[in-house]
Amino acid sequence: xxxxxxxxxxxxxxxxxxxxxxxxAAKQVSVRNWKxxxxxxxxxxxxxxxxxxxxxxxxxVMNAVKSFYFRISGSSKxxx
Numbered sequence: 001x002x003x004x005x006x007x008x009x010x011x012x013x014x015x016x017x018x019x020x021x022x023x024x025a026a027k028q029v030s031v032r033n034w035k036x037x038x039x040x041x042x043x044x045x046x047x048x049x050x051x052x053x054x055x056x057x058x059x060x061v062m063n064a065v066k067s068f069y070f071r072i073s074g075s076s077k078x079x080x
Contacts, residue, residue, distance in 0.1 A: 001061070001064070002060060002061035002062070002063070002064030002065055003064055003065055003068050005047070005061055005065075006043060006061070006065040009043050009046055010039060010043075014068075017068070017069065017072070018072045020035055020036075020069075021034075021036070021069045021070075021072040021073040022072060022073060024073065025073035025074055034069075034073075036065065036066065036069040040062065040065070040066070043062070043065070044058065044062060047061055047062070
């Protein structure tokens with residue numbers, strides 16, 4: 001559910017997201033500059049604008065997306 005919301009928001013496929021994570025990790029891009037982090041701010045605001053989502057639901061969606069991304073990249077830093 002969370003990952004699907006992100007995919008709909010960004011219009012990228014799970015494969016593209018995986019490739020993005022792997023590429024940024026391979027290039028040793030700082031976690032702060034990863035697209036998931038920079039785009040994540042806009043995504044969070046988008047989720048918060050939805051009246052049917054509680055703050056807990058927003059956090060759950062964000063954690064699901066970050067977990068997928070960081071798992072693919074091989075990073076253990078999920079809350080960064």
